[in-house]
Amino acid sequence: MYTSCLLLDLYELTMAASFFEQKVALEATFDLFVRRFPKNRSFFVAAGLEKAVHFLEHFSFTRQEIDFLKQKGIFKDAFLDYLKEVRFTGSVYALPEGTIFFPNEPLMRITAPIIEAQLVESYLLNTMNVATMLCSKAARVVAAAKGRGVYDFSLRRTQGQDAGLAAARSSYIAGCFGTSNVLAGLQYGVPITGTMAHSFVMSFKTELESFRAYASTFPDAATFLVDTYDYRKGVENAITVAKELEAKGHKLRAIRLDSGDLAVISRRARAMLDNASLAYVKIFASGNLDEYKIEKLFKEGAKIDTFGVGTNMGVSSDAPYLDVIYKLSHIEDAKGNGNPVMKLSKDKVTYPGKKQVFRQYNKKGLYQKDILALEGEKVEGKALLIKVMENGILTSPLPTLEKIRAFTESNLKALPNKYKELYAQAQYPVALSKGLRQMIAQLTREIKSKG
Amino acid sequence: MYTSCLLLDLYELTMAASFFEQKVALEATFDLFVRRFPKNRSFFVAAGLEKAVHFLEHFSFTRQEIDFLKQKGIFKDAFLDYLKEVRFTGSVYALPEGTIFFPNEPLMRITAPIIEAQLVESYLLNTMNVATMLCSKAARVVAAAKGRGVYDFSLRRTQGQDAGLAAARSSYIAGCFGTSNVLAGLQYGVPITGTMAHSFVMSFKTELESFRAYASTFPDAATFLVDTYDYRKGVENAITVAKELEAKGHKLRAIRLDSGDLAVISRRARAMLDNASLAYVKIFASGNLDEYKIEKLFKEGAKIDTFGVGTNMGVSSDAPYLDVIYKLSHIEDAKGNGNPVMKLSKDKVTYPGKKQVFRQYNKKGLYQKDILALEGEKVEGKALLIKVMENGILTSPLPTLEKIRAFTESNLKALPNKYKELYAQAQYPVALSKGLRQMIAQLTREIKSKG
Numbered sequence: 090m091y092t093s094c095l096l097l098d099l100y101e102l103t104m105a106a107s108f109f110e111q112k113v114a115l116e117a118t119f120d121l122f123v124r125r126f127p128k129n130r131s132f133f134v135a136a137g138l139e140k141a142v143h144f145l146e147h148f149s150f151t152r153q154e155i156d157f158l159k160q161k162g163i164f165k166d167a168f169l170d171y172l173k174e175v176r177f178t179g180s181v182y183a184l185p186e187g188t189i190f191f192p193n194e195p196l197m198r199i200t201a202p203i204i205e206a207q208l209v210e211s212y213l214l215n216t217m218n219v220a221t222m223l224c225s226k227a228a229r230v231v232a233a234a235k236g237r238g239v240y241d242f243s244l245r246r247t248q249g250q251d252a253g254l255a256a257a258r259s260s261y262i263a264g265c266f267g268t269s270n271v272l273a274g275l276q277y278g279v280p281i282t283g284t285m286a287h288s289f290v291m292s293f294k295t296e297l298e299s300f301r302a303y304a305s306t307f308p309d310a311a312t313f314l315v316d317t318y319d320y321r322k323g324v325e326n327a328i329t330v331a332k333e334l335e336a337k338g339h340k341l342r343a344i345r346l347d348s349g350d351l352a353v354i355s356r357r358a359r360a361m362l363d364n365a366s367l368a369y370v371k372i373f374a375s376g377n378l379d380e381y382k383i384e385k386l387f388k389e390g391a392k393i394d395t396f397g398v399g400t401n402m403g404v405s406s407d408a409p410y411l412d413v414i415y416k417l418s419h420i421e422d423a424k425g426n427g428n429p430v431m432k433l434s435k436d437k438v439t440y441p442g443k444k445q446v447f448r449q450y451n452k453k454g455l456y457q458k459d460i461l462a463l464e465g466e467k468v469e470g471k472a473l474l475i476k477v478m479e480n481g482i483l484t485s486p487l488p489t490l491e492k493i494r495a496f497t498e499s500n501l502k503a504l505p506n507k508y509k510e511l512y513a514q515a516q517y518p519v520a521l522s523k524g525l526r527q528m529i530a531q532l533t534r535e536i537k538s539k540g
Numbered sequence: 541m542y543t544s545c546l547l548l549d550l551y552e553l554t555m556a557a558s559f560f561e562q563k564v565a566l567e568a569t570f571d572l573f574v575r576r577f578p579k580n581r582s583f584f585v586a587a588g589l590e591k592a593v594h595f596l597e598h599f600s601f602t603r604q605e606i607d608f609l610k611q612k613g614i615f616k617d618a619f620l621d622y623l624k625e626v627r628f629t630g631s632v633y634a635l636p637e638g639t640i641f642f643p644n645e646p647l648m649r650i651t652a653p654i655i656e657a658q659l660v661e662s663y664l665l666n667t668m669n670v671a672t673m674l675c676s677k678a679a680r681v682v683a684a685a686k687g688r689g690v691y692d693f694s695l696r697r698t699q700g701q702d703a704g705l706a707a708a709r710s711s712y713i714a715g716c717f718g719t720s721n722v723l724a725g726l727q728y729g730v731p732i733t734g735t736m737a738h739s740f741v742m743s744f745k746t747e748l749e750s751f752r753a754y755a756s757t758f759p760d761a762a763t764f765l766v767d768t769y770d771y772r773k774g775v776e777n778a779i780t781v782a783k784e785l786e787a788k789g790h791k792l793r794a795i796r797l798d799s800g801d802l803a804v805i806s807r808r809a810r811a812m813l814d815n816a817s818l819a820y821v822k823i824f825a826s827g828n829l830d831e832y833k834i835e836k837l838f839k840e841g842a843k844i845d846t847f848g849v850g851t852n853m854g855v856s857s858d859a860p861y862l863d864v865i866y867k868l869s870h871i872e873d874a875k876g877n878g879n880p881v882m883k884l885s886k887d888k889v890t891y892p893g894k895k896q897v898f899r900q901y902n903k904k905g906l907y908q909k910d911i912l913a914l915e916g917e918k919v920e921g922k923a924l925l926i927k928v929m930e931n932g933i934l935t936s937p938l939p940t941l942e943k944i945r946a947f948t949e950s951n952l953k954a955l956p957n958k959y960k961e962l963y964a965q966a967q968y969p970v971a972l973s974k975g976l977r978q979m980i981a982q983l984t985r986e987i988k989s990k991g
Contacts, residue, residue, distance in 0.1 A: 092701055093723050093726075095722045095723040095726055096695070096701055096704065096705075096721070096722070096723045097695070097721075097722055097723075098693070098695055098696065098720040098721065098722070098734060099720050099721075099722050099725075099732045099733060099734030100720065100734035100735050100736055100737060101734075102722065102734070103734045103735075103736070103754075103757075103758060104736055104737060104739075104740045104754075106757050106758075107740070107753050107754045107756075107757040107758070108740075108743070110756070110757045111753045111756070111757070113743065113744075113753070115743055117739070117743065119739070153726075154726065157725070157726045158722075161725070161732070163761075203743060207737075207739070210696070210737075211695050211696050212701075214696035214697070215695060215696055215697070215698060215700065215701060215704060216700075216701075218696070218697055218699075219698075219699045219700045219703075222699075242549070244547070244548070244549055244662050244666060245549065245661070245662050245665035245666055245669070245864075245866075246665070246666070246669055246861045246864070247666060247670075247699065247700075248669075248670045248673075248698065248699035248700065248703040248706075248855065248860070248861075249666065249670050249698075249699065249700045249701070249702040249703035249706055250543055250547055250663075250666060250667075250700075250702050251700040251701050251702055251703075252699040252700035252702075252703055253547065253666060254547075255699075255700055269549040269550050269551065270547070270548075270549065270550075271546045271547075271548055271549070271550050271553065271609075272544050272546040272547045272548075274550075274608070274612070275544075275546055275604075275605065275608045281550045281612070282550060283549060283550030283551035283552075283553065283554045284551050284554075285551055285554070285555055286551060286552075286555060286658070286661075287867075287868070287883050288555075288568070288570070288658070288867070288868035289555045289558070291868050291871075291881045291883065292559070292564065292566055292568065292654060292868065292871060293564075302558050302561075302562045302564070303554075303555075303558045305558075305561065305562070306554075306557050306558040306561045306562070307554060307557075307558070310614075317883055317884075318883075318884050318987055319884070400861050404699065404860045404861050405860075406860050406861060409699070409855045409856075409857050409860035410697045410699075410851050410855050410857060413696075413697070415696075416738075416739070417738070417739035417742050417743065420742075420743060430742045432738050432742065432768055432769075433768075433769055433770070536769055
């Protein structure tokens with residue numbers, strides 16, 4: 090999908106115009122990170138890098154966009170001429186998609202001429218926020234389902250269309266089995282799945298007739314929605330048609346429950362199916378589910394094989410945004426003189442310098458502790474930030490979706506269980522290195538003395 | 541922006557395939573409506589129609605999309621051949637954008653061949669949900685600001701890119717003064733605005749130098765962000781540069797506060813500016829604002845002229861989705877025999893028949909009561925659903941953005957204040973007409989007797 094480079098906040102352009110006129114030729118390093126956890130979160134799963142990198146690779150204003158800016162009368166011609174030619178020529182370090190990370194750890198680190206680094210800010214924040222938020226949420230839902238299939242059914246309620254695509258991709262990365270979103274199948278190769286709607290059942294004179302019609306078209310891939318009128322009668326009708334399918338050598342795939350007390354109804358439906366020797370017919374449940382409800386359903390003895398999870402996962406309804414920010418941490422002038430920088434605003438302190446995240450493991454290979462350090466500092470652990478772009482060019486091909494999904498699974502396994510509880514999670518330790526602590530102390534003194 | 545028609549849930553296609561094979565040639569009527577209020581909402585403002593209608597007008601699958609479906613091996617060739625040619629040929633009634641509405645009142649009513657009506661479901665729900673949700677949220681923020689300017693600053697945290705555009709457009713409709721989102725300026729004509737970021741200030745050796753640089757580029761349109769290091773010093777620096785601008789015949793536009801106790805700081809900043817004879821310099825505030833915080837700031841005597849509101853408005857963080865649904869209400873066979881339909885699932889009952897919403901006014905011209913009725917029923921009040929498409933073609937041009945914004949303002953004025961409180965709102969009365977009540981009773985009996 091083409092995205093306009095004008096999808097930015099106007100101040101990126103006004104600041105750029107001022108830098109341009111003042112001939113400010115700094116190379117800037119920005120960290121993109123999440124400041125703090127939303128309620129009920131104890132880890133994040135990085136996602137969105139593929140889309141972000143694609144944007145950076147193709148960054149360029151169109152003629153129409155420049156004409157629009159000219160028309161606005163805000164900018165001088167020399168600056169608009171510069172914008173016509175500007176491309177992203179910087180370098181990018183990032184956490185590979187599927188990496189588990191924590192507040193204050195850079196998810197991306199951008200080093201570029203300051204104007205370029207600013208022009209891409211809004212898009213990068215937007216893209217990384219939605220993909221990472223939805224991936225982190227879906228990882229919780231997948232964990233609650235304890236290995237049973239979870240499908241993303243959120244498209245109709247996601248906040249817009251590309252959010253629907255991000256939800257499908259991010260939830261698949263997090264371990265979902267697939268999505269109802271057909272375009273996500275075409276664009277990303279996410280497996281697609283579908284059942285039927287109440288309106289389908291209502292379009293026929295009887296429920297039984299609707300099941301027969303659907304089974305005739307999809308004799309080996311039918312899931313009947315049984316609760317349009319009364320689920321008991323619905324399950325009976327499903328059993329009738331399942332037997333008719335058996336007589337023709339086919340098998341009903343599943344029934345779907347979409348309302349009512351799913352724990353009670355699923356147990357009764359399971360018993361009815363089993364009594365009819367239809368143990369192979371799966372029970373698919375949907376209807377306002379999330380990780381909390383799925384955990385509760387298991388506690389209540391629900392007999393559910395597969396979950397369709399929509400809105401709550403697709404908008405991360407209990408935490409609909411991350412406190413993601415993009416902060417200047419280092420500047421270097423044309424002569425190569427570098428300076429770490431930091432901000433001191435109340436509650437909004439940032440960490441200075443070009444940084445790296447080191448992860449330490451325990452003897453079992455599980456994550457034990459992270460150290461946020463300065464680049465080049467000798468710190469024990471695995472460096473998590475990887476160079477993905479240099480001079481505006483991708484350094485090596487990005488992994489496939491399947492590889493990202495497998496990588497995520499292995500990362501989630503290496504995160505100790507106490508950090509994966511749905512409520513009252515333990516806090517994973519992230520320490521600052523000695524070098525970073527010294528730099529912070531020195532800069533704080535300098536800023537305060539400037540007063 | 542082009543949107544793929546494959547942005548749909550797979551079951552729309554599997555149901556369509558079954559309808560196609562079974563030669564089900566029904567004309568279906570669907571209502572798109574919101575089932576209930578989220579917490580702390582007492583009215584909705586309709587938005588999203590322009591985009592929805594644009595989608596319906598251009599509905600058509602591309603060759604690449606058909607090839608993808610063929611490759612999936614789910615569908616037979618005859619159905620895929622049908623999909624190549626399918627267009628939306630139905631009729632649409634809708635609430636004009638900016639209309640105030642309430643739960644169970646159709647926001648759109650679609651009548652079309654049942655396959656077409658299903659194929660557009662996911663997109664319509666997605667589009668109307670996000671636009672209406674964000675417009676309804678922004679109307680609350682605008683009300684809390686009591687006439688002071690509110691600008692949409694949400695792009696970096698909206699759930700994706702088209703959500704950012706929807707936020708800018710919807711919040712402008714709701715009464716915001718503009719947006720930081722430049723593309724929303726190009727695409728929709730929303731006024732755009734911008735200030736500066738902390739990184740700009742940090743890119744210069746001193747704050748004073750950064751203000752001078754910006755003022756030199758934008759001598760008549762500068763807003764200085766004064767809290768990068770210490771707001772007192774920041775305001776002093778702003779005053780210094782404001783005086784330098786005055787000497788050259790220019791005027792500083794505003795200072796911006798983005799952190800700390802905005803009530804206290806804005807009062808102090810106002811006093812400092814006034815003491816320096818800079819009463820014309822406005823105070824712009826931002827930083828995690830929403831309608832609740834704005835109301836609180838006024839109570840605490842904040843001296844703020846303009847608000848930049850981001851994340852909480854742009855993702856409607858306290859209600860990040862509406863319970864919007866698309867339900868079959870009427871079917872008609874090829875011979876013209878029509879039947880109203882309804883669903884009886886627990887907690888998910890729907891209202892049958894082709895419906896209209898009538899609004900009654902009190903003597904002052906304020907909204908008093910709505911009646912949800914059957915089309916053609918004689919009911920007192922103004923009919924709110926307007927025909928916008930017939931046979932897939934727009935019946936008349938849609939209003940401009942400025943007209944929609946003015947229409948919204950007049951609607952909001954006609955909604956009595958008790959429904960506009962931020963907390964503990966009164967519930968606006970929506971009654972069912974006699975005809976609709978009788979139809980519901982009859983259909984309930986019929987469904988129950990079918991068992």
